[in-house]
Every structure is written in structure tokens, then in C-alpha cells.
Amino acid sequence: MVRTTNPRKFIHFFNKFKAERNLNDRYNIPVEVKVVEVGPRDGLQNEPVNVPTNTKIEFINRLSETGLKAIEVTSFVSPKWIPQMADNAKVFQGIQKKSNIDYPVLIPNVKGLETALSVGVKEIAVFASASEAFSRKNTNCSAEEGINRIREIIDSAKTHNLKVRGYVSCVVGCPYDGFIKPLAVTKIVTALLELGCYEVSLGDTIGVGTKKTIYNMIKDIVNVTEAKNLAIHCHDTFGQALNNVCTALDLGITVVDSSVSGLGGCPYAKGATGNVATEDVIYMLHGLGSNTGIDLKKLIGVGHFISNAINRPTASKVNAALYSKYFL
Numbered sequence: 001m002v003r004t005t006n007p008r009k010f011i012h013f014f015n016k017f018k019a020e021r022n023l024n025d026r027y028n029i030p031v032e033v034k035v036v037e038v039g040p041r042d043g044l045q046n047e048p049v050n051v052p053t054n055t056k057i058e059f060i061n062r063l064s065e066t067g068l069k070a071i072e073v074t075s076f077v078s079p080k081w082i083p084q085m086a087d088n089a090k091v092f093q094g095i096q097k098k099s100n101i102d103y104p105v106l107i108p109n110v111k112g113l114e115t116a117l118s119v120g121v122k123e124i125a126v127f128a129s130a131s132e133a134f135s136r137k138n139t140n141c142s143a144e145e146g147i148n149r150i151r152e153i154i155d156s157a158k159t160h161n162l163k164v165r166g167y168v169s170c171v172v173g174c175p176y177d178g179f180i181k182p183l184a185v186t187k188i189v190t191a192l193l194e195l196g197c198y199e200v201s202l203g204d205t206i207g208v209g210t211k212k213t214i215y216n217m218i219k220d221i222v223n224v225t226e227a228k229n230l231a232i233h234c235h236d237t238f239g240q241a242l243n244n245v246c247t248a249l250d251l252g253i254t255v256v257d258s259s260v261s262g263l264g265g266c267p268y269a270k271g272a273t274g275n276v277a278t279e280d281v282i283y284m285l286h287g288l289g290s291n292t293g294i295d296l297k298k299l300i301g302v303g304h305f306i307s308n309a310i311n312r313p314t315a316s317k318v319n320a321a322l323y324s325k326y327f328l
């Protein structure tokens with residue numbers, strides 16, 4: 001005998017299940033997800049080849065045509081530490097800015113903030129680390145000194161009405177200190193929010209997170225702040241990034257950082273690969289029924305452009321699979 005499912009009964013039980021678990025119609029995935037493109041900064045800061053300033057400008061202008069609402073343009077860090085970002089002011093001044101897009105830049109100290117202000121930056125991102133050793137390698141100061149520097153930056157940024165976003169690096173693992181306890185991350189997130197960051201992005205800098213460690217870390221943080229104050233920033237070194245992004249979305253986070261073509265890595269996290277590819281994130285989100293406002297085809301075109309420019313095959317599986325269908 002063939003058993004058939006009564007669709008009405010099924011829908012009744014499904015709705016009851018959703019109500020019990022507070023799920024929405026999209027498999028517990030938020031209906032609207034904001035994607036922050038970090039390729040021009042996080043992506044290009046680690047490039048061994050010198051990317052010409054004009055190429056960076058064209059890259060960002062093309063990204064501005066895809067429907068993205070936030071593009072991290074560059075960083076105003078020391079050129080002695082990160083020579084790849086030495087053309088920060090020229091890049092920021094050279095891009096065509098759209099009024100409906102935020103163009104944040106990364107700032108390590110007040111000196112960087114002053115240069116950023118001189119070229120008309122409206123939003124900045126500050127960065128701290130949940131790990132002591134990474135803080136020292138990345139910013140030449142302890143984690144506590146890092147927070148003090150951020151306080152100075154934010155105090156000054158407030159007087160100029162700048163929006164400030166925060167990052168915490170090494171949220172589940174550090175290349176020097178190993179496993180990071182959730183509590184260490186929660187403390188830094190709390191400090192950044194108290195200082196005035198409107199949102200804190202949780203960086204799995206070396207891409208070691210798994211569903212379990214990402215879940216435990218976010219669960220600890222959402223005990224003290226709402227998920228709407230958080231973003232997720234996953235590198236894909238161990239191929240876990242999409243799954244980890246999904247875990248964050250499940251826990252109510254609705255902002256995802258990613259890098260077109262999977263560009264990137266941090267120079268002070270050797271061996272770590274790029275961010276999760278924006279094309280892969282968008283394909284996944286659209287497949288789940290989430291709205292991003294981003295045109296995947298255009299994004300694939302931009303991913304191809306930058307991969308060609310740096311002479312490297314794309315790290316985006318979606319780009320590799322769909323480029324020829326769309327463009328050849």
C-alpha cells in the first residue's frame with residue numbers, strides 16, 4: 001500500500017513546529033540579509049602583487065553597481081605594516097560614491113582617522129582582538145591597549161559624526177594562542193558596543209571555526225547583547241565558512257561580511273585564506289529565500305574582473321560554475 005501525506009495535515013504540523021521554535025517561513029533564515037563587501041580592503045591587503053590604484057577604483061565602482069549597500073574601501077593603517085593599502089586616500093577620493101551605499105574604511109589609530117577625515121570619510125571600522133598574541137602581532141599593542149586606542153578613535157569620530165563599526169578578530173581561534181574561549185570574545189564585543197560601535201563583526205580570522213564553536217561563541221554573546229548588533233565575518237581556510245554563516249543566521253545575525261571571489265586574508269595570520277566568497281553567500285541566501293538586493297550575475301562579472309586583474313583563479317565556487325553560463 002502506498003502511503004500519501006495529507007498536505008493540510010503536513011502544513012498544520014509544520015506551522016505548529018515553526019511556532020514552537022519561533023522559525024520564520026525561510027528555514028529560520030532572516031528574510032532580509034545585509035552583505036558587507038570587504039574585498040577591496042580585507043581582500044587586497046594581503047595580495048602579493050601590487051594592484052594599481054586605478055584597478056582598485058574600477059573594482060569598487062563596479063561593486064557599487066551590484067546592489068551592495070556597504071563596501072569597505074581601504075584601510076588607513078601604517079604603510080610600513082601594510083604597503084598594499086598605502087594608496088588609501090587616492091582610492092577613497094577616486095571612487096564614485098553612491099548616496100545609498102556606505103563606504104567604511106578601517107582605522108587603527110587617531111593618525112589614520114585624521115587622514116581619513118581629510119578625504120571625507122563618513123564611516124570607519126575599528127578592530128580589536130579576542131586574543132592577546134594576535135593583538136600584539138597585528139597592532140603592536142596588548143588587547144587592553146588596543147581598546148584604549150579605539151576609545152581615542154571613537155571619541156574623536158563622535159565629534160565628527162562618523163558611524164563606527166567594530167571588528168573582533170580571532171573569535172574562535174588564534175594562530176598564536178590557539179582556542180579562544182567565548183567569554184573572551186563577549187568581553188571585547190561588550191567593550192566595543194559600550195564605546196559606541198553601532199555593530200560588531202565577529203571575525204573568524206583564520207577560518208578554523210566549525211558549527212559548534214561558532215554556535216557556542218555567538219550564544220555566549222547574545223546573552224548580553226542582541227543579535228541585531230552583530231555581524232559575522234568568516235574566512236574559509238577549512239571550507240567551513242558557509243556553514244558557519246548559516247549558523248550565525250540561525251542565531252539571528254542578519255549582517256554578513258564577505259569578499260568577492262573569496263579574496264583576502266590577514267598578513268598577520270599566515271596560512272589563513274580569504275573570506276567566504278560574496279558570490280557563494282549570495283547564491284546560498286537567494287536559494288534560502290532571503291532578500292539581499294544584490295544582482296548575482298553582476299557580482300560574478302566583478303569577481304571575474306578582479307581575479308583577472310590579480311591573475312588568480314576565483315576562489316568562488318559559484319563564480320567558477322556560473323561565469324561561462326552568464327558571460328561566454
Ligand SMILES: CC(C)(COP(=O)([O-])OP(=O)([O-])OC[C@H]1O[C@@H](n2cnc3c(N)ncnc32)[C@H](O)[C@@H]1OP(=O)([O-])[O-])[C@@H](O)C(=O)NCCC(=O)NCCSC(=O)C[C@@](C)(O)CC(=O)[O-]
Nearest residue numbers: 076077078081108111112127138139140167169203205266
Ligand atoms: C597600529 C599600527 C599603526 C601600530 O604600529 P606601530 O609601528 O606600533 O606605530 P607607530 O606609532 O610607532 O608608527 C610607526 C610608523 O608608522 C606610521 N603610522 C602609524 N600609524 C599610521 C597610520 N594610521 N597611517 C600612516 N602611517 C602611520 C608612523 O607615523 C610611524 O612612521 P615613521 O615615524 O616611522 O616614519 C600598526 O600596527 C598597523 O598599522 N597595524 C595594522 C595592521 C593591519 O592592517 N592588519 C590587517 C587589518 S585587521 C584584519 O584584517 C582583521 C579583520 C578586521 O579583517 C577581521 C578578521 O578577519 O579578524
